[in-house]
Amino acid sequence: MELDDLFEERPWGYELAVPEVLVPLDLELEGDELRAAAAGLVDQQAALGLVVARRRKKWFHYLVRAWDDARTQHAWDAWAMVYDADGLPAQAILWVHGGEREHPDDADAEIRSLQSNLAVAREGDVGERDVSVVGLPAGPAVRVRVRAEDEPGRRRSLLIDGVSYWVPVPGEPDMLLLTLSTPVLVLADVLAEIADEVAQTLRFTP
Secondary structure: OOHHHEOOOOOOEEEOOOOOOEEEEOOOOOHHHHHHHHHHHHHHHHHOOOOOHHHHHHHHHHHHHHHHHHHHOOOOEEEEEEEEEOOEEEEEEEEEEEEEOOOOOOHHHHHHHHHHHHOOOOOOEOOOOEEEEEEEOOEEEEEEEEEEEOOOOOOOOOEEEEEEEEEEOOOOOEEEEEEEEEOOHHHHHHHHHHHHHHHHOOEEEO
16 A cells, blocks of 8 residues: 555544553644644643653654644544653654555455565665564454664654554455554554554444
8 A cells, every 4th residue: 555545534434442642633733723732732741741841842843743744644543642751752653544455355365465565675674574464353454563764865864663554444445554653762662562452442333
């Protein structure tokens, strides 16, 4: 599934249980409303003692970028992790997308194709991709964990660690893609566990 294949609007529904540590982002917002919401979210987390005061400005810019990236990627829903943990900014973003399947009439062929294609290294990858077929309550899926540069070739490129679930929608020619990623590599294993827990709660609805 390439970016051009992603749906801007969802043709079916889904349910997902996301832990409170990930805060929902309203993707209908843009411009001044988006920036006001980002500032309000930072203020909220600061009032709860979850954000260090000296990092408020950095958190604001991080959230604006996360919001913009989610909209650019045609995400249907997005959540952000916004708190300072043991002196580190615990940054992460969870996105949900949907798009067309390569094999709309054959879920087994779709899984095999995904497993093969997603195992191929991409520019910017660091280390080998971890690709496996997993059984979710919502159906079979392909899980991918990869560490890669966000802007390969650029001196200031960040390393991003992410876990994605590619889930064919039962009875539909479509796919759901769930991704949780972070630039804070010391938290990557913990966040991978969160991604796995969230994926287990996925349910499709009419």
